[in-house]
Amino acid sequence: MANSTTAKVKVDPRDAKLSMAHFFVAFSALALGGLMGLLQTLVRSGKWELPWGIDYYQILTVHGVLMGLVLTTFFIMGFQYAAVSRTTGGHSNAARRTGWIGFWIMLVGTLMAATMVLLKEASVLYTFYAPLKAHWIFYLGLTFVIVGSWIDGAAQIMTYAKWRKNNPGQPSPLLSFMAVINTVMWIIATLGVAATVLFQLLPWSLGLVDTVDVLVSRTLFWYFGHPLVYFWLLPAYMCWYAIIPKIIGGKIFSDSLARLSFILFLLFSIPVGFHHQLTEPGIDPAWKFLQVILTFMVIIPSLMTAFSLFATFERYGRSKGATGLFGWFKVLPWGDARFTVPFIGMASFIPAGAGGIINASNQMDQVVHNTIWVTGHFHLTAATSVVLTFFGISYWLVPHLTGRKLTKAMNKLGIIQAWVWFIGMAFMSGAMHFQGLLGGPRRSAFSTYGGSKQAAEWIPYQIAQAVGGTILFIGIILVIIIFINLAFFAPKGEEEFPVAVAENLEEKAPMVFENWKLWLGIAAALILFAYTIPFIDIIQNAPPGSKGFQTWSKW
Amino acid sequence: MHMHKFEKIWLTFGISALVVFLTVVGVSAFYLGNKPPSCLTTINVDKVDQTKPFDKPGLHKVEGKDWDYELVYVAAAFSYNPLKVEVPVGAKVKVIATTKDVVHGFEVAGTNINMMLEPGYVSEYTTTFDKTGEYLIVCNEYCGAGHHLMSSMIEVVK
Amino acid sequence: MAKAELKTNQKTEIENSSSLKGTLASVFLLGAFIVVTWVSVYYLFVERF
Ligand code: HEM
Ligand SMILES: [Cu+2]
Ligand SMILES: [Cu+2]
Numbered sequence: 001m002a003n004s005t006t007a008k009v010k011v012d013p014r015d016a017k018l019s020m021a022h023f024f025v026a027f028s029a030l031a032l033g034g035l036m037g038l039l040q041t042l043v044r045s046g047k048w049e050l051p052w053g054i055d056y057y058q059i060l061t062v063h064g065v066l067m068g069l070v071l072t073t074f075f076i077m078g079f080q081y082a083a084v085s086r087t088t089g090g091h092s093n094a095a096r097r098t099g100w101i102g103f104w105i106m107l108v109g110t111l112m113a114a115t116m117v118l119l120k121e122a123s124v125l126y127t128f129y130a131p132l133k134a135h136w137i138f139y140l141g142l143t144f145v146i147v148g149s150w151i152d153g154a155a156q157i158m159t160y161a162k163w164r165k166n167n168p169g170q171p172s173p174l175l176s177f178m179a180v181i182n183t184v185m186w187i188i189a190t191l192g193v194a195a196t197v198l199f200q201l202l203p204w205s206l207g208l209v210d211t212v213d214v215l216v217s218r219t220l221f222w223y224f225g226h227p228l229v230y231f232w233l234l235p236a237y238m239c240w241y242a243i244i245p246k247i248i249g250g251k252i253f254s255d256s257l258a259r260l261s262f263i264l265f266l267l268f269s270i271p272v273g274f275h276h277q278l279t280e281p282g283i284d285p286a287w288k289f290l291q292v293i294l295t296f297m298v299i300i301p302s303l304m305t306a307f308s309l310f311a312t313f314e315r316y317g318r319s320k321g322a323t324g325l326f327g328w329f330k331v332l333p334w335g336d337a338r339f340t341v342p343f344i345g346m347a348s349f350i351p352a353g354a355g356g357i358i359n360a361s362n363q364m365d366q367v368v369h370n371t372i373w374v375t376g377h378f379h380l381t382a383a384t385s386v387v388l389t390f391f392g393i394s395y396w397l398v399p400h401l402t403g404r405k406l407t408k409a410m411n412k413l414g415i416i417q418a419w420v421w422f423i424g425m426a427f428m429s430g431a432m433h434f435q436g437l438l439g440g441p442r443r444s445a446f447s448t449y450g451g452s453k454q455a456a457e458w459i460p461y462q463i464a465q466a467v468g469g470t471i472l473f474i475g476i477i478l479v480i481i482i483f484i485n486l487a488f489f490a491p492k493g494e495e496e497f498p499v500a501v502a503e504n505l506e507e508k509a510p511m512v513f514e515n516w517k518l519w520l521g522i523a524a525a526l527i528l529f530a531y532t533i534p535f536i537d538i539i540q541n542a543p544p545g546s547k548g549f550q551t552w553s554k555w
Numbered sequence: 556m557h558m559h560k561f562e563k564i565w566l567t568f569g570i571s572a573l574v575v576f577l578t579v580v581g582v583s584a585f586y587l588g589n590k591p592p593s594c595l596t597t598i599n600v601d602k603v604d605q606t607k608p609f610d611k612p613g614l615h616k617v618e619g620k621d622w623d624y625e626l627v628y629v630a631a632a633f634s635y636n637p638l639k640v641e642v643p644v645g646a647k648v649k650v651i652a653t654t655k656d657v658v659h660g661f662e663v664a665g666t667n668i669n670m671m672l673e674p675g676y677v678s679e680y681t682t683t684f685d686k687t688g689e690y691l692i693v694c695n696e697y698c699g700a701g702h703h704l705m706s707s708m709i710e711v712v713k
Numbered sequence: 714m715a716k717a718e719l720k721t722n723q724k725t726e727i728e729n730s731s732s733l734k735g736t737l738a739s740v741f742l743l744g745a746f747i748v749v750t751w752v753s754v755y756y757l758f759v760e761r762f
Contacts, residue, residue: 039663041558055700056703057697057702069579077616090576092731098587106607121580125697129657129658129696131656131657131658131674132657132658132698132699135689143723186604186611205713214658214674214675215674215676244618254556254557254558256556256557257556257558257562260556272660275644277671278591279591279592279669279670279671279680280592280593280670280671280673281592281593281594281595281596281670281671281673281676281677281678282593282597282673282676283593284593284595284707285584285585285590285591285593288591288593289581292577292580293577296573296576298724299569300566300569300573303565303566303740304562304566304568306676306740306743307565307736307740309568310735310736310739310740311559311562311733311736313557313736314732314733314735314736315731315733317735318731318732323740324733324735325735326735326738326739327735328735329735334637338678350743350746351746352753353747354747355750356678357576357747357751358750358751358754359582361576361751362580362581362584362589362591363580363583363584363589363667363758364580364754364755364758365666365669366591366667366668366669366670366758367669367697367754367757367758367761368754369662369669370660370662370669370671370695370696371662371695394635395731423661425681432637435622437754438665439662439664439665439691439693440663440664441660441662441693441694441697441703443695443696443697443702444693444695444702444703445702445703446703447703447704447706449691449693449704449706450706450708452689452691452706452708453689454664454689454691455691455693504557507556507557510556510750541595541597542597542675543599543600543674543675543676544595544599544601544675545598545675546602546674546675549632549656549657549699551632551633551656551657551698551699551700551701552700553700561733561734561736561737563742564737565737565740565741568744569740569744572744572747572748576751579755587741597734648727665761666761666762667758667761667762680714682762683762684762686762
């Protein structure tokens with residue numbers, strides 16, 4: 001019964017409009033950010049220089065902000081808003097209004113920050129580490145983006161809460177549950193970055209205070225920075241767990257285990273920020289190691305995810321009569337972009353995850369910290385696993401929302417796009433990993449370092465990155481073509497919003513998963529456990545504060 | 556909530572591997588002395604040049620300590636002081652560094668010496684320079700327009 | 714009812730077609746990859762000063 005009705009369920013057109021608004025911003029950011037990415041790789045090859053006094057660190061700031069903050073946040077909010085609408089029966093007028101307010105505040109904030117970057121008043125990269133001091137409008141813009149995202153996310157929470165009230169004793173729809181977990185994690189995490197921007201950087205850039213405590217600011221930033229990457233990843237996991245099985249014609253391996261893994265992400269993604277600060281002087285090694293242990297805990301739900309996905313695929317393949325150890329692999333619907341594109345993303349998560357475990361391994365971080373290896377790593381996680389999944393989602397979600405159809409031609413182009421992306425990334429990210437192991441630093445324009453022998457060995461890898469970057473840029477052009485086609489030109493029709501059901505429907509998800517008091521309580525306890533003592537230490541032993549610096553080139 | 560037997564096997568293996576990784580790095584860090592750099596010493600960022608040992612950057616032989624030399628660096632946008640040093644191979648050296656302005660990196664390429672320099676903090680790392688060769692020091696944290704020009708050189712010699 | 718029949722039919726088949734041995738093999742390949750990369754970088758760490 002579930003199947004025949006859900007196939008036709010549509011996202012309310014009024015909700016669709018808000019989701020699409022998010023996607024227009026996200027894909028504009030992708031187009032512009034992609035161009036910056038290409039230019040970066042060209043500069044780093046040493047064969048080309050930026051014209052008109054534009055400097056490398058300005059475009060790197062644009063790339064990081066657009067790709068890391070704008071593309072991701074807008075896409076995720078738009079997708080989750082649609083997923084909640086689809087699985088709960090639609091947002092109320094109040095939730096919809098809330099969502100729009102959040103969207104506009106985020107957009108205004110983005111434009112404020114972007115203006116300051118273009119004026120070279122904020123070439124501080126997307127991590128804006130003090131004591132580099134950007135224009136106050138940049139920080140105010142960031143504040144708007146964060147606060148806007150809270151309001152935007154509140155719309156999803158309102159609708160989820162309403163559904164729970166109307167369906168007492170029922171586990172909420174899986175996709176809504178997952179969306180709300182991610183939104184709640186985002187809200188808890190952004191408290192840290194909001195605190196440093198609002199209480200430290202904004203007053204300091206306005207001249208209200210003279211100095212800033214650098215380590216406090218960095219610690220608050222990284223309290224946010226790690227869950228940030230899980231905020232990117234979880235929507236991809238939503239697609240892998242709860243949408244892909246439907247696309248291939250299979251079932252969710254286990255609804256309960258999917259929920260459990262999301263709960264584990266909520267609990268363990270946050271109290272781990274020190275693993276980005278392992279080589280910093282002001283944090284006690286014992287506390288660093290404690291957070292390394294907590295970081296390893298968050299690997300467990302990903303191990304569960306790997307198993308569930310393989311199991312979904314194998315069960316489906318065997319139901320189609322596949323035999324042997326890996327026979328099921330061949331019968332998967334490789335001709336369907338909605339499957340193949342995210343699948344390439346999933347496959348990329350294998351090297352991506354392996355690299356992440358290395359980065360987190362306490363002193364082993366000294367081998368790779370702030371080398372271009374790290375850039376290679378997150379171009380696999382974020383810029384391949386996550387964005388290919390986002391592309392795969394858009395290929396049915398955009399036509400679903402605009403009342404069009406994914407045509408055969410666009411489906412084909414989508415698959416080509418994903419392979420182009422994969423090949424480009426293999427060059428770029430692969431070369432970054434190897435160059436990083438040789439010591440090549442990240443966030444650096446082309447340099448021969450005074451004719452150093454070691455630096456000379458890095459240059460061939462930088463040329464390989466430019467080759468990869470060029471191929472990737474072709475990928476950007478293709479995905480923009482597909483997006484515009486699906487948004488404006490594809491033939492009218494009905495594209496399905498696939499939502500999978502679980503293999504074992506008798507097994508209801510335990511209601512304890514929806515016990516927010518419990519999970520928020522444990523999350524808070526873990527955060528307090530991991531951070532209270534070291535944070536007090538950091539404040540008590542603080543050196544005199546730092547005044548601001550503007551060491552980047554100005555117009 | 557039901558879990559498939561194979562999933563239990565997989566998670567047992569996976570979690571055991573994680574425990575082994577953690578044990579290896581934990582023992583190496585806390586019993587063999589390979590902790591990541593965490594010196595916990597602070598300094599007044601405006602008085603770096605007057606504060607010991609940063610009043611005399613460079614390589615200094617020391618007596619009566621667990622290490623043979625102290626190698627002192629002062630970083631500021633966009634250079635390190637000193638720009639070049641020679642270290643005898645096999646010397647056990649404590650590298651001590653700080654910054655006079657923004658955050659910088661201090662990475663000796665091809666080695667495990669890789670630490671953040673943050674205003675107000677002293678960063679240290681002790682190791683034995685046991686292979687000869689030229690080692691480039693690069694700034695690996697963005698510090699401004701000349702970030703990619705910021706470097707220094709260590710020559711480990713016979 | 715047709716539906717019920719279908720179900721019993723599947724049940725008998727499930728005995729051999731619900732195997733997850735390919736999944737087990739796949740995750741162990743994944744696990745091996747993780748271990749090999751980790752050990753390689755750990756080796757670099759030990760090898761370098
Ligand atoms: C055409 C595709 C892309 C190319 C050619 C590209 C290239 C690059 C390069 C060369 C860098 C590092 C430069 C350096 O460290 O000096 C970089 C940094 C970065 N990229 Fe990409 N990238 C692409 C797509 C993406 C996507 C899709 C995302 C996000 C989802 C992304 C996120 C980032 C982030 C967050 C940084 C870090 C910026 C920083 O260190 O401040 N990139 N990219
Ligand atoms: Cu992290
Ligand atoms: Cu520097």
